[in-house]
Amino acid sequence: xxxxxxxxxxxxxxxxxxxxxxxxxxxxxxxxxxxxxxxxxxxxxxxxxxxxxxxxxxxxxxxxxxxxxxxxxxxxxxxxxxxxxxxxxxxxxxxxxxxxxxxxxxxxxxxxxxxxxxxxxxxxxxxxxxxxxxxxxxxxxxxxxxxxxxxxxxxxx
Amino acid sequence: xxxxxxxxxxxxxxxxxxxxxxxxxxxxxxxxxxxxxxxxxxxxxxxxxxxxxxxxxxxxxxxxxxxxxxxxxxxxxxxxxxxxxxxxxxxxxxxxxxxxxxxxxxxxxxxxxxxxxxxxxxxxxxxx
Numbered sequence: 679x680x681x682x683x684x685x686x687x688x689x690x691x692x693x694x695x696x697x698x699x700x701x702x703x704x705x706x707x708x709x710x711x712x713x714x715x716x717x718x719x720x721x722x723x724x725x726x727x728x729x730x731x732x733x734x735x736x737x738x739x740x741x742x743x744x745x746x747x748x749x750x751x752x753x754x755x756x757x758x759x760x761x762x763x764x765x766x767x768x769x770x771x772x773x774x775x776x777x778x779x780x781x782x783x784x785x786x787x788x789x790x791x792x793x794x795x796x797x798x799x800x801x802x803x804x805x806x807x808x809x810x811x812x813x814x815x816x817x818x819x820x821x822x823x824x825x826x827x828x829x830x831x832x833x834x835x
Numbered sequence: 836x837x838x839x840x841x842x843x844x845x846x847x848x849x850x851x852x853x854x855x856x857x858x859x860x861x862x863x864x865x866x867x868x869x870x871x872x873x874x875x876x877x878x879x880x881x882x883x884x885x886x887x888x889x890x891x892x893x894x895x896x897x898x899x900x901x902x903x904x905x906x907x908x909x910x911x912x913x914x915x916x917x918x919x920x921x922x923x924x925x926x927x928x929x930x931x932x933x934x935x936x937x938x939x940x941x942x943x944x945x946x947x948x949x950x951x952x953x954x955x956x957x958x959x960x961x962x963x
Contacts, residue, residue, distance in 0.1 A: 688877045692903035693847060724910055728902015785877035796875075 680751045681709075681759050684770065688762040690715070691735070693738045694782065695760060698822045700733060701746040706755035706834045711743040711766055740766045747774045764803040771810045779815035780827075781807070788827040793833040796821050839938035840945055842868040843885060844926055845909055849874075851926075858931045859942045864909040867935040870874040873905050881908040882915075886937065897926035901914050921946035929956030 682703045687695060690710055699705070708729065715721045718741040728733050738746065743759070747770060750757055760806035761767055767779060783796045790798035797819050799807070811817045811830050844851040859865050869888040873881050885896065885908060887908035897908045901924040913920045921942035923930070930953030937948055 689904040691908075692907075693900060696902070721907075724907050725902070727906065728900065785875060785880060786920075787877070787880075 682756045683758045685760050685780045685782045686767045690762050702823050703756055707757040707759050709736045711761040713739045726787050740769050744773045760809050764806045768806045771815055776815050779798045781819040838892050840856045841894040842934050843894055844897045845871045845905045864935045878908045882912045885912045893942050895942050896922045898924045923950050927953045929953050
């Protein structure tokens with residue numbers, strides 16, 4: 679048992695993560711990797727509200743997460759690692775034995791262009807994802823488990 | 836209260852729109868509720884949708900789930916300041932039907948009342 683899903687999703691903890699992925703994976707912990715949330719107890723309370731009590735929520739800064747990733751990968755129970763930025767995902771990928779990452783939701787902002795219905799990226803973010811793939815890590819986009827996992831080459835040219 | 840409360844229903848997909856339409860059909864009241872969907876939004880974008888739906892009136896924000904992007908965006912919005920606002924989760928038709936006829940009270944009181952009305956509607960009818 680290990681980390682079953684490493685996900686990029688700018689909504690962080692929300693229904694698709696907790697219910698859509700958490701239930702079929704039987705996840706028992708979620709690691710939310712976000713420097714701002716890590717520093718804000720009230721935001722942590724807010725995110726905990728959306729998670730059933732049987733699932734532990736761990737709040738980690740990017741630095742903490744890169745240090746502890748191997749520990750979570752070796753855990754007895756199944757977990758999900760979640761972050762909201764490509765930058766944080768790239769940091770996680772740089773220092774670990776990750777084999778695959780999931781792009782679950784990056785929404786529109788100025789400077790981003792649509793790659794998929796639920797994935798908008800700047801050129802820099804697209805290049806960061808290519809960089810993750812060059813490390814031999816499989817990068818796919820998939821919002822929910824019942825959807826097809828779309829390879830990076832299909833949504834980032 | 837000089838201005839009746841506005842209700843902003845915030846949900847995944849088309850649930851908010853459907854709930855608001857159902858209230859309109861049942862009561863004929865068409866100016867009390869505004870639907871907001873989180874479709875295609877990150878949190879800052881959803882906060883902007885909420886701000887546009889609220890306008891300048893005091894309001895109650897009705898959220899579908901007690902966690903997730905709709906709630907986090909609503910609470911973040913409420914903390915920005917501006918018009919008086921209260922948040923209630925687990926929105927259902929019964930609480931909205933009660934709300935539209937009780938909008939001359941402060942938002943926090945309206946939210947408490949709505950939560951009570953919504954909770955009372957969850958029942959197990961006698962088996963046939």
